Amino acid sequence: MSAGEIVSLSSSADADSATAETTGADKPKAYKMQDLMQAIAAQSDLKRSELREAAGLVCDAIGRALDEGQVISLPGLGKIMPRKRDSKASGDLLTARIKLMYKGEKLTPATPEDDPEKP
Incomplete structure (x- = not known):
């Protein structure tokens, strides 16, 4: 992943296997x-x-904002955009899109086809 790369996780199982x-x-x-x-x-x-x-206060505030469907934009982290919510017996599953932005060390650059927001 690199600065500005879009990460889309459709489920915790997909995220675990991708990582x-x-x-x-x-x-x-x-x-x-x-x-x-x-x-x-x-x-x-x-x-x-x-x-x-x-x-704890920071994590709580972020969790509440995501629960309300708000887009979160934090310098040093990036932009978290809630996409889909499913109610499960074990709890709600929130699918979000995260556009990472780093000021410091850059990660491996993404190819242009990896970023669906680019034309």
Whole structure:
């Protein structure tokens, strides 16, 4: 994936298999709250309790916005566009499109046919 590349996940099973194919692993490692807190701690002077609260509030706000069908645009992450919602017995399944944007290190460039938004 590269800066500006569109990522479309149709289901968690498709996402897991796509990630596993690119990493060669049977099951991809989940990025958890602890990982997020460590990433923030590396760039701030916040205490652990403050980190947990701040990260929790950010995740909660993003979750609520996605639940309401709002498009989320965050510098450093990109644009998350909710597409489809299915109610399942285990919980709601939200399909979203994520257009990644990075200011820092670039990932492998995408080919033009990979980006459906380009003419």
